[in-house]
Amino acid sequence: MREPLKYGGEKMAADFDQSNYRTITVMTVDGATIQGKVYIPSEERVSDLFTKSESRFLIMVDAVSRDVQGKTLFINKKHIIWAEPEEV
Numbered sequence: 001m002r003e004p005l006k007y008g009g010e011k012m013a014a015d016f017d018q019s020n021y022r023t024i025t026v027m028t029v030d031g032a033t034i035q036g037k038v039y040i041p042s043e044e045r046v047s048d049l050f051t052k053s054e055s056r057f058l059i060m061v062d063a064v065s066r067d068v069q070g071k072t073l074f075i076n077k078k079h080i081i082w083a084e085p086e087e088v
Helices: none
Strands: 005-007 010-012 021-028 033-040 057-064 071-077 082-085
Touching: 021 057, 033 071
Parallel strands: none
Antiparallel strands: 005 010, 021 033, 021 082, 033 057, 057 071
């Protein structure tokens, strides 16, 4: 098993539960719309990624946009105009 990863000051296992991922769509200041999955620790909300996390970057996995398919992206939060969680 790999070493635990650091995420927003919290430790998590490299093979964490898929149920802790939420699909979201973000729009960046350059007009790009990106859809992907973000890791949400238990009992937290998508909005907590922007308001409680000290990380300057949003990490999206399986990201899809006009130029990217299935990549992991690190997006500077200052460049995000809006974020919308997928309905569950």
